[in-house]
Amino acid sequence: MRIDFFLVMAALLFTVGCVGVLIRRNVIVILMCIELMLNAVNLTFIAFAHEMRSMAGHVFALFVITVAACEAAVGLAIVLALFRRRRTTNVDDVSLMRW
Amino acid sequence: MRLLTGLVLVVMAAAALRGLLPRRPGLTVLAAGIAALVLLGFYPQDLATSEFWAGAVGFVSILSALLIVMHPNPMVSVLFLILNLFCTALFFLMLQAQTLAVLQVIVYAGAIMVLFVFVIMLLNLRAEEGLRMSMGPQRWGAIGFGAAFAGLMFWALRHRHGAAYVEPKPFVEGFGTARDLGTLLFSDYVFATEAASVLLIAAMVGAVLLAKRRLE
Numbered sequence: 001m002r003i004d005f006f007l008v009m010a011a012l013l014f015t016v017g018c019v020g021v022l023i024r025r026n027v028i029v030i031l032m033c034i035e036l037m038l039n040a041v042n043l044t045f046i047a048f049a050h051e052m053r054s055m056a057g058h059v060f061a062l063f064v065i066t067v068a069a070c071e072a073a074v075g076l077a078i079v080l081a082l083f084r085r086r087r088t089t090n091v092d093d094v095s096l097m098r099w
Numbered sequence: 100m101r102l103l104t105g106l107v108l109v110v111m112a113a114a115a116l117r118g119l120l121p122r123r124p125g126l127t128v129l130a131a132g133i134a135a136l137v138l139l140g141f142y143p144q145d146l147a148t149s150e151f152w153a154g155a156v157g158f159v160s161i162l163s164a165l166l167i168v169m170h171p172n173p174m175v176s177v178l179f180l181i182l183n184l185f186c187t188a189l190f191f192l193m194l195q196a197q198t199l200a201v202l203q204v205i206v207y208a209g210a211i212m213v214l215f216v217f218v219i220m221l222l223n224l225r226a227e228e229g230l231r232m233s234m235g236p237q238r239w240g241a242i243g244f245g246a247a248f249a250g251l252m253f254w255a256l257r258h259r260h261g262a263a264y265v266e267p268k269p270f271v272e273g274f275g276t277a278r279d280l281g282t283l284l285f286s287d288y289v290f291a292t293e294a295a296s297v298l299l300i301a302a303m304v305g306a307v308l309l310a311k312r313r314l315e
Contacts, residue, residue: 005154008256016168018245022241042203053271065203073302080222
């Protein structure tokens with residue numbers, strides 16, 4: 001089976017996630033779109049692992065899943081801390097950065 | 100594939116009808132269901148091909164990805180993200196990555212998505228207003244960027260094969276099984292595995308610190 005179909009699917013999913021990060025203003029939806037992009041990358045890894053007959057792509061996809069889990073945990077903790085202080089999840093309301 | 104094209108056209112026609120007749124959702128679903136059944140009667144032999152099922156899963160996957168981005172309510176977005184992750188797990192199965200498909204369902208669609216659902220219910224978020232309002236410059240910029248990005252990727256895919264396509268080697272025994280994945284993880288990639296464990300501990304400590312009542 002040729003893998004071009006899966007590569008096209010991964011490209012489309014990555015593009016949708018990328019546009020979602022840019023147009024949405026809700027932090028949680030932005031995090032979900034990042035998950036979508038990571039998932040598209042995983043699909044590309046697996047597709048090339050299938051064509052190369054090498055399991056290195058599977059190992060990389062596993063590490064991507066690990067990084068996604070860490071990113072979701074830390075990101076959602078930041079969202080909770082932000083909501084506790086500012087009562088908002090809109091990224092435009094927290095554009096001010098200071099220490 | 101003719102059946103799949105027909106089904107995609109039916110769904111698009113149903114979406115258009117839904118936009119034209121906002122008061123009659125039941126009629127739209129009924130018409131789409133009858134059209135789909137008629138199509139199934141015309142092309143029953145297409146149901147046996149793997150290309151049809153790959154295309155059907157791809158259609159659901161792209162549709163759910165679009166709904167994640169376009170739906171104003173974050174709770175509905177999470178549910179469509181779970182559907183999308185299941186579709187990706189099916190793709191992994193088609194590409195002979197059984198272990199990764201199972202991990203995708205358990206870790207991604209199970210653990211991570213439960214975290215998202217939990218946070219959204221905890222914050223009690225309402226639907227985002229202004230999603231359907233006039234398009235700002237950033238939104239037009241994002242759509243233009245997305246179109247350019249998709250064009251770039253399709254261009255790269257078109258020019259991927261420098262030489263003629265050669266049929267790859269046959270699969271080795273045990274490709275994609277948990278046994279082979281574990282052997283690789285603890286032989287060739289043992290340093291990366293340990294680094295991933297350190298990363299997980301760091302993320303856990305960071306999350307606990309961020310969840311403290313007072314940040315000092």
